[in-house]
Amino acid sequence: MMSxxxxxxxxxxxxxxxxxxxxxxxxxxxxxxxxPLVYSFRISFFDWNFAHPERSVFVxxxxxxxxxxxxxxxRAVINTAVYTFFTxxxxxxLGFFAAIVLNQKIPARxxxxxxxxxxxxxxxxxxxxxxxxxxxxxxxLVNYLLKDVFHLINKxxxxxxxxxxxxxxxxLVDIWKGVGWVAVIFLSGLQTISKELLEAAExxxxxxxxxxxxxxxxxLRGTTVFLVVVLILGGLNSYVPFQLITHGNPMDKxxxxxxxxxxxxxxxxxxxxGAAISYLLTLxxxxxSVVQLKMLNKPIGE
Amino acid sequence: MRKANxxxxxxxxxxxxxxxxxxxxxxxxxxSTAFKPQTxxxxxxxxxxxxxxxxxxxxKAVTTDHFLLYFWNSVKVSITATLLTLTVSSMLAFAFARxxxxxxxxxxxxxxxGMMVPPVMLIIxxxxxxxxxxxxxxxxxxxxxxxTMNISMQTFLLRGVFENVPRELEEAxxxxxxxxxxIFVQIILPLSGPGLAVVVINSFLYSWEExxxxxxxxxxxxxxxxxxGIALFQSEHLTEWGQVxxxxxxxxxxxxILFLVFQRYxxxxxxxxxxxx
Numbered sequence: 371m372m373s374x375x376x377x378x379x380x381x382x383x384x385x386x387x388x389x390x391x392x393x394x395x396x397x398x399x400x401x402x403x404x405x406p407l408v409y410s411f412r413i414s415f416f417d418w419n420f421a422h423p424e425r426s427v428f429v430x431x432x433x434x435x436x437x438x439x440x441x442x443x444x445r446a447v448i449n450t451a452v453y454t455f456f457t458x459x460x461x462x463x464l465g466f467f468a469a470i471v472l473n474q475k476i477p478a479r480x481x482x483x484x485x486x487x488x489x490x491x492x493x494x495x496x497x498x499x500x501x502x503x504x505x506x507x508x509x510x511l512v513n514y515l516l517k518d519v520f521h522l523i524n525k526x527x528x529x530x531x532x533x534x535x536x537x538x539x540x541x542l543v544d545i546w547k548g549v550g551w552v553a554v555i556f557l558s559g560l561q562t563i564s565k566e567l568l569e570a571a572e573x574x575x576x577x578x579x580x581x582x583x584x585x586x587x588x589x590l591r592g593t594t595v596f597l598v599v600v601l602i603l604g605g606l607n608s609y610v611p612f613q614l615i616t617h618g619n620p621m622d623k624x625x626x627x628x629x630x631x632x633x634x635x636x637x638x639x640x641x642x643x644g645a646a647i648s649y650l651l652t653l654x655x656x657x658x659s660v661v662q663l664k665m666l667n668k669p670i671g672e
Numbered sequence: 673m674r675k676a677n678x679x680x681x682x683x684x685x686x687x688x689x690x691x692x693x694x695x696x697x698x699x700x701x702x703x704s705t706a707f708k709p710q711t712x713x714x715x716x717x718x719x720x721x722x723x724x725x726x727x728x729x730x731x732k733a734v735t736t737d738h739f740l741l742y743f744w745n746s747v748k749v750s751i752t753a754t755l756l757t758l759t760v761s762s763m764l765a766f767a768f769a770r771x772x773x774x775x776x777x778x779x780x781x782x783x784x785x786g787m788m789v790p791p792v793m794l795i796i797x798x799x800x801x802x803x804x805x806x807x808x809x810x811x812x813x814x815x816x817x818x819x820t821m822n823i824s825m826q827t828f829l830l831r832g833v834f835e836n837v838p839r840e841l842e843e844a845x846x847x848x849x850x851x852x853x854x855i856f857v858q859i860i861l862p863l864s865g866p867g868l869a870v871v872v873i874n875s876f877l878y879s880w881e882e883x884x885x886x887x888x889x890x891x892x893x894x895x896x897x898x899x900x901g902i903a904l905f906q907s908e909h910l911t912e913w914g915q916v917x918x919x920x921x922x923x924x925x926x927x928x929i930l931f932l933v934f935q936r937y938x939x940x941x942x943x944x945x946x947x948x949x
Contacts, residue, residue, distance in 0.1 A: 384771050384773065384852065387771060388772070389773070391764065391852070392764060392779070395827065398820045399783070401816075401820075402794075409797040409800065410797040467687075474684055476688070482692065485695060486691065487931075488699065489698075493880070493881030493923070495883050495899040495902055496702075499906050499917075499920070500702050503705070503917075514716045546694070546698065606790075607792060609792050613884075632792070635795070648794075651793060652793055
């Protein structure tokens with residue numbers, strides 16, 4: 371909102387300086403973001419020849435149809451959806467309760483806050499390898515706990531050899547790493563809720579449960595919608611934990627959409643198919659964002 | 673009443689301690705494994721406090737496989753990418769917060785698009801661009817792409833910060849004939865310290881841990897960054913977890929230092945990007 375009076379020479383001067391301020395950023399965005407975005411769209415309609423792009427053959431929607439009919443792609447979509455569902459729900463619920471507890475006046479509060487945040491700043495590569503080790507089939511920590519400490523199983527589970535069990539460490543690592551972040555966001559949302567409001571409700575005899583469901587939750591609606599959007603997008607775009615923990619094994623049954631895209635592109639040098647996969651994902655993400663933006667634009671707080 | 677409060681406090685701390693356990697067990701497992709000799713890596717029950725403890729893993733990790741070179745590459749890439757992101761994003765943010773120019777709104781939407789498109793989907797064309805521009809297999813290719821992938825979010829964040837700087841200061845400077853550049857450097861930037869710190873943290877962490885693009889763009893071992901080095905080491909030495917985790921812990925040191933120094937901004941950065949993003 372520029373409310374300054376339009377002063378002809380100054381306006382022109384501002385235009386030139388604006389150009390200088392915008393140039394470096396938009397140059398980068400154009401070369402490494404927008405250009406690639408468009409270029410990738412083009413590639414997705416070709417049987418792309420990486421060494422000689424001019425010899426690429428236009429194939430129309432063949433790459434897209436090929437994926438839509440490909441059982442490995444179906445499996446990757448299911449894996450990604452399952453992963454997204456479980457991680458988003460778990461992180462929201464656990465993060466919310468962590469935030470509620472951390473929002474109280476309790477001793478060592480800031481210590482807990484820092485501690486809970488440690489997994490968030492630890493890199494994906496490291497935490498993925500860590501969970502791979504903990505879930506190793508011959509003598510990992512998890513098998514030891516399940517078998518020898520809690521006696522829930524009687525022989526070691528070879529987690530990574532099973533197409534469904536292999537998803538367990540992938541899902542758990544994401545939850546473990548992500549709860550702290552969700553808690554901090556909820557916490558900053560909680561701190562905007564006035565104490566007076568909650569105290570007044572308490573005076574009027576509202577139970578803690580009523581205060582939670584009638585005051586806190588409705589007032590956190592904006593924060594929650596934001597978190598749902600960001601977490602779902604993150605889940606759909608998951609790459610590193612799948613790539614490092616399962617590698618898509620066994621038999622390409624544990625890919626996420628993006629590890630499959632990566633494999634199509636760089637193991638098979640099939641750029642057309644890889645681009646088609648990433649555009650299918652983007653299309654879906656975009657549709658989802660539109661729906662979610664509509665939700666966000668609804669008035670907040672009744 | 674007071675008794676109920678005590679009870680609730682007690683329950684809260686109990687819940688927090690359980691949570692702390694869940695957070696701490698994997699981390700402790702990693703730390704203790706880093707100090708275990710290879711024979712103890714799959715020993716059950718696992719020793720919480722390895723005896724005999726060894727620092728051989730750290731020595732081996734540092735001396736084999738060009739680890740120090742990877743570390744140095746990561747330092748160079750992360751610092752340069754951070755400075756580039758900081759410069760470019762703050763310039764963009766200044767233009768969007770303070771200057772008038774045509775298509776302002778449309779350009780801002782283009783910028784926002786960068787926050788919606790998943791970075792991995794751009795890998796294929798970025799790879800092609802990188803080859804065309806001679807950026808394949810060198811660190812400059814990493815730096816430019818990291819900065820680009822960070823620009824949208826950080827500009828968005830800084831625009832909010834700059835808009836909060838009171839305008840009166842600039843108006844006085846403008847009457848004295850100061851150019852936008854002078855206002856940017858002498859007024860806006862010095863008053864936006866915490867916001868700039870958040871950008872530094874975000875971009876440094878991103879560049880320090882980025883795996884996917886580095887894995888695609890780097891071919892020679894001499895140009896690898898730490899995440900690639902660690903992942904590769906693990907896949908080549910499948911069971912040598914002691915060395916994997918000692919390398920990981922060394923890689924974590926700069927992050928922990930950054931975290932402890934900027935702890936306040938960390939949370940602030942999350943809430944600002946969080947609530948507004």
